[in-house]
Amino acid sequence: MKCNNPDIKNLLTAYFENELAEKEERVVEEHLSHCSECLRELEEIKAFDKMLLSTPEIDPPQNSELNFKEKISQNKDISKRSMTITLNFSWREIAAAIVIFFAGTTAGLLLRTNSVTESASIANLETEISQMRQMLMAALITKESPSDRLKAVQYAEQINQPSSQVTETLIETLNSDPSVNVRLAAVNALQQFAVHQDIRSAMAASLKEQSDPLIQIVLIKMLVQMHEKSVVPTLQEFEADQQTHEMVKQEAQEALTVLL
Amino acid sequence: MNSLTDEEIMLDVKNGNTELLSFLYRRHQKHLFNFFMQIGTEYHQSEDFVQQVFFRILRYRNSYKEGAMFRKWMFTIARNLVKRDYEKQKHQKSIQLPQRLITEAPDDTDAGEKEEKIKELYKALESLQASDRELISLSRFQGMKYEAISEITGISVGAIKVRMHRALKKLREHYFENA
Ligand SMILES: [Zn+2]
Numbered sequence: 001m002k003c004n005n006p007d008i009k010n011l012l013t014a015y016f017e018n019e020l021a022e023k024e025e026r027v028v029e030e031h032l033s034h035c036s037e038c039l040r041e042l043e044e045i046k047a048f049d050k051m052l053l054s055t056p057e058i059d060p061p062q063n064s065e066l067n068f069k070e071k072i073s074q075n076k077d078i079s080k081r082s083m084t085i086t087l088n089f090s091w092r093e094i095a096a097a098i099v100i101f102f103a104g105t106t107a108g109l110l111l112r113t114n115s116v117t118e119s120a121s122i123a124n125l126e127t128e129i130s131q132m133r134q135m136l137m138a139a140l141i142t143k144e145s146p147s148d149r150l151k152a153v154q155y156a157e158q159i160n161q162p163s164s165q166v167t168e169t170l171i172e173t174l175n176s177d178p179s180v181n182v183r184l185a186a187v188n189a190l191q192q193f194a195v196h197q198d199i200r201s202a203m204a205a206s207l208k209e210q211s212d213p214l215i216q217i218v219l220i221k222m223l224v225q226m227h228e229k230s231v232v233p234t235l236q237e238f239e240a241d242q243q244t245h246e247m248v249k250q251e252a253q254e255a256l257t258v259l260l
Numbered sequence: 261m262n263s264l265t266d267e268e269i270m271l272d273v274k275n276g277n278t279e280l281l282s283f284l285y286r287r288h289q290k291h292l293f294n295f296f297m298q299i300g301t302e303y304h305q306s307e308d309f310v311q312q313v314f315f316r317i318l319r320y321r322n323s324y325k326e327g328a329m330f331r332k333w334m335f336t337i338a339r340n341l342v343k344r345d346y347e348k349q350k351h352q353k354s355i356q357l358p359q360r361l362i363t364e365a366p367d368d369t370d371a372g373e374k375e376e377k378i379k380e381l382y383k384a385l386e387s388l389q390a391s392d393r394e395l396i397s398l399s400r401f402q403g404m405k406y407e408a409i410s411e412i413t414g415i416s417v418g419a420i421k422v423r424m425h426r427a428l429k430k431l432r433e434h435y436f437e438n439a
Binding site for chain 2: 020044048049051053059064065068227257
């Protein structure tokens with residue numbers, strides 16, 4: 001008997017592989033009860049599958065695992081190297097951060113050791129400090145000297161729950177500050193606030209604006225760790241663009257294999 | 261370690277025990293290698309791809325999401341690697357068996373019979389499009405459910421049902437045509 005239902009026929013493999021919804025399964029079974037052509041095809045599917053599954057796998061080259069371990073240890077050296085580059089590059093920023101960090105903790109310690117102070121007033125003081133940092137940041141970010149702007153960014157980093165004005169300033173800085181160091185510091189500051197989706201999106205959008213390979217690489221790394229998929233089109237552009245720095249291209253390619 | 265699931269080991273890797281990745285490598289390298297071969301990658305290139313996949317898993321271990329099926333992630337990375345490579349080379353992939361399998365005449369021994377079966381399969385795979393080979397490999401040889409394949413390839417489960425049927429039918433016909 002010639003089969004009169006090609007749509008059902010097309011489901012036979014899925015039926016055999018147990019991939020049909022219950023309802024579809026019932027329809028197929030009903031059809032099989034009176035279609036000898038489909039019944040025959042189902043038998044063929046079964047027999048061929050048995051044959052497929054009995055085909056042995058091809059052995060990979062013997063030394064595969066050894067090669068892998070070798071490559072991993074090479075990679076360790078590479079990551080160490082690039083780490084040093086980053087450190088050399090931003091030592092000044094790190095020094096500045098340390099100074100500010102100490103300044104922050106000293107203030108905190110003073111507050112805490114003062115046992116008579118009520119916790120409410122501690123909170124008040126902390127808010128005040130936070131406001132002070134915001135003011136300092138606003139004042140410093142417009143300065144001509146990069147080290148002043150660097151300080152401004154690091155003040156922003158210290159603010160616990162930054163207002164949208166603070167994060168906007170950071171994004172603005174990241175997008176348009178002429179100094180690479182300042183932009184790099186802005187990336188680091190923003191990373192802390194990246195629990196907010198709009199900040200992650202802004203960072204992804206900013207990648208397009210960046211021309212410095214270091215910033216590009218740092219941004220890509222961060223965005224991949226955050227699994228920020230909106231960065232994919234930019235990465236694809238980087239990959240296709242002849243002008244992109246080779247290292248950035250590599251970073252983009254690898255990021256794409258993970259994100260896509 | 262062998263009693264742990266892929267996901268448990270991967271979580272350990274993510275938490276800093278990177279050397280545990282070699283367990284996952286040992287567990288999956290052969291299947292992954294065969295996946296690359298089955299979709300039409302050359303023998304040594306396949307080995308290289310296997311290493312690149314695990315290399316990326318190591319590098320991006322922090323982006324592994326707890327609870328996500330490890331093999332799904334692994335095959336997603338694998339397939340993207342091939343796709344990028346393919347776009348770079350801009351030429352149609354053809355199935356390429358290792359020299360040993362192509363030149364040696366089959367004999368009556370067990371090994372000869374094995375090789376013969378592999379050759380027949382690969383000869384039939386040659387006649388399929390890369391995307392169909394991929395579906396067949398993931399489903400029949402890697403044992404992935406349609407739901408997982410859908411997530412890896414971006415093809416809807418409904419479409420996979422029909423495409424899988426057509427692809428396997430084509431493979432079956434070519435297989436017996438050659439035999
Ligand atoms: Zn029928």
